[in-house]
Structures are given as C-alpha cells and as structure tokens.
Amino acid sequence: MKKNPQGKRWHRLDNTGKIFPMIANENLSNVFRISVTLKEEIDPGLLDRALEEVLPRFGGFKVKLKRGFFWYYFEENKHQPFVEQESSWPCRYIDPKSSQLYLFRVSYYGTRINLEVFHAVTDGMGAVNFLKELTAGYLELKRGGKSRVPEPGEDGAAQTEDSYLKNYRKMRTRRYSSRPALRLTGRYIPFGGESVVHGYADTGELKAASRNMGVSITKYLTACLIWSISRVYRGEGQEGRHIGVNLPINLRAFFWIQHSLQLFRGDSH
Secondary structure, eight states: OOOOOTTTTEEETTGGGGGGGHHBBBBBOOEEEEEEEEEEOOOHHHHHHHHHGGGGGOOOTTEEEEOOSSSSEEEESSSOOOOOESSOOTTTTOOOSSGGGGGGEEETTTTTTEEEEETTTOOOOHHHHHHHHHHHHHHHHHOOOOOOOOOOOSSSGGGGGOOOHOOOOOOOOOOOOOOOOOOOOOOOTTOOOOOOOOOOOOOOOOOOOOHHTTTTTHHHHHHHHHHHHHHHHHHTOOOOOOOOOOOOOOOOHHHHHHHHHHHHOOOOO
C-alpha cells in the first residue's frame, strides 16, 4: 500500500465527494440534515461536551476543506467545534472558512438535536452513525455517567477509507441506451428565500405497505414519487414521457454480506 505523501493529516475526497465543493454556494448548499428528538430539553453544555468526546472517533468528520492546485482535499482539523441553538432555516450553506473550519453543524432546539453535514464529508448512513454516537454520549452524560471509552485502535481510520478504491473491480464496457427524461418545471423560490415542508409517516405502516408490495421502503417511496410526477404532468399533454430518478444506494449492506460469507467459508485472511 502506498503511503500518503502528506501523512495522516491529509487525504483525498472520495469519488462521490469531489463534485460538491466545486458547485456549493449560498444558493446550492449541498447540506443535508438529520435530527433526533428526546423527551427532555437539551442541555447545551452537556451536548457540547458530548461532541468534544465523540468527534475523535470519527476521523472523517474531524477535517477542514483545503484547495490545492488541481483539486480540493481534506486536512485534519485541530479546532474544537461548538454547538449552537437553532435560529435559522435548515440546511444552510456551510462556509468552509467559518464554524471553526468544520463542514458540519450541530444545533439544538427544545428537545431536538440537529446534525447538518456538507455532503462531501459523508453520506446519510455515516451521518446517522455519528448522530447515534453523539446522542448516546449525551444521554450518558445526562445520567451522570462517563462517555464510552474508544476501543484500542479505534482512531477513525474506517471513517476515512475510500471504499470505492478498495472494492472496485474493472468490468468489460457495456453499452446501454437512454432517452431524455422529463424535466420538472415550476416556480423557482427567489434567492435567499426558504421553503420547509414537514411530512410525517408511521414507520410501521410504511414498512407494512412496502412489504405488501414486495419491495424495500426506498423502492416504494421512489415509486410514489414517480406516480405523483406522472399525475401532475398527465394533464399537460406529457403523458408517457420517460421519468428518470437518480438514487444514492448504500452499498455497505451488500459488501458486509459478501464479507460475512467469506468469513463463514474461511476465504478471508
């Protein structure tokens, strides 16, 4: 394995994350949010302490964005992030030169903890894992206990691995055909404007509906989106147009199953 010429303090953006720094701005933040709602009001002091203790276990989050001659790259961030009370709209642009140079934001409001992340840092599952650890650490401190002590060797290396390079296998080129997809139209929100839509669904009912159709929740919701789009444009004479939806797929489960089978057969060393 080639050594990193810059040492552990420097690493490349993965193949998916390279595009985000080039197109992100105030009008296209490329920031997503997940949150957890507890039963009691959030103690900002304890949340700040929990963040300080959890962050070292997630090397992929403990970074700042730097610009090289030809590409952006991540460098270890030695500053300490801080939590803030939510006071504005969600998913605001994260300026790489602000917020202690971090590319994520932890805020609170009432009983809710919010985590907002610039998409170049991680995907949804990585953010969920971070928020779960942060919440668990906060609740442990709330009970008067101590946060979880990292296991030996748990330095966040797995968080910064580019699994595409590790698992990529070159395949023969396959030709495929495509046709122009329907492009959504409508009234654009003015620059600086905001629009927040709250939707609620019962998880049990959603799982049951997906199971009844014999598909995953992702596929079920995607089909609902396509159906909704087709209904809107049916009355505009565009019925029958191709509708294309691009979806990010979490491949961790596939590779974990493959790795588990290898261990079961004794193929892995």
